[in-house]
Amino acid sequence: MIVCEPFDEEYVRLLLDGSEDEVKEGIELIHHHLRFGICGWLRERFPGLQSADLEEVWADVITGILEAKDFDPEQPLLPFLRAIAFRRATDRLRRQDARDRLVDAVGGFLRNTKIGGTWSELNQLERCEVMELIRKAISQLPNRQKLVMDVFVGDFPETASMPELQRLVSERAGKPETLAAVKRALQEARAKVRKLLVDKGYNFGKQGEL
Structure with missing residues (x-):
């Protein structure tokens, strides 16, 4: 006592x-x-x-x-x-700060999707579920796609600029990466993340792109 x-x-x-x-x-x-x-x-x-x-x-x-x-x-x-x-x-x-950047990044690459339209309205539990699914999807990506997505999320919103994303990916990789290669890796990674979310019941609509 x-x-x-x-x-x-x-x-x-x-x-x-x-x-x-x-x-x-x-x-x-x-x-x-x-x-x-x-x-x-x-x-x-x-x-x-x-x-x-x-x-x-x-x-x-x-x-x-x-x-x-x-x-x-x-x-x-x-x-x-x-x-x-x-x-x-x-x-x-x-x-x-990392969580805040992830929230911003998720909102960014859910733009133009049905869930993206209501991202700001999701409660904390729903956001956590979406972010955990995205983390899981990123962890399963091939090395190049994983690198690009890690940089995209970790340095968002700066990485909304493709030239800046290219620069940071090249810096992280330790070698020059072309803008076309970075864009392609990001598109492929987004498609895989989107598929996982759709498989988990998140409806993006016909026009939505992750």
């Missing part, structure tokens, strides 16, 4: 270097005394983090303490905790 006593950093550092029960006690003390301060520090550096995100990042910090291989009980505790918090917040925002 945690009592309201002053935070003894040296004692906590020793706990974190001790037995499983001692580590648990140390984490409880950190949670009780340092959580709000570190979360406030994170909010200043990552204003895009919402309250719910901060809660999840803090849970990640606790996990990071348990997984840390470089903890030194002779070193100050706060820089160690802030380093973990910074990495975890950065990772979370990176994943969030």
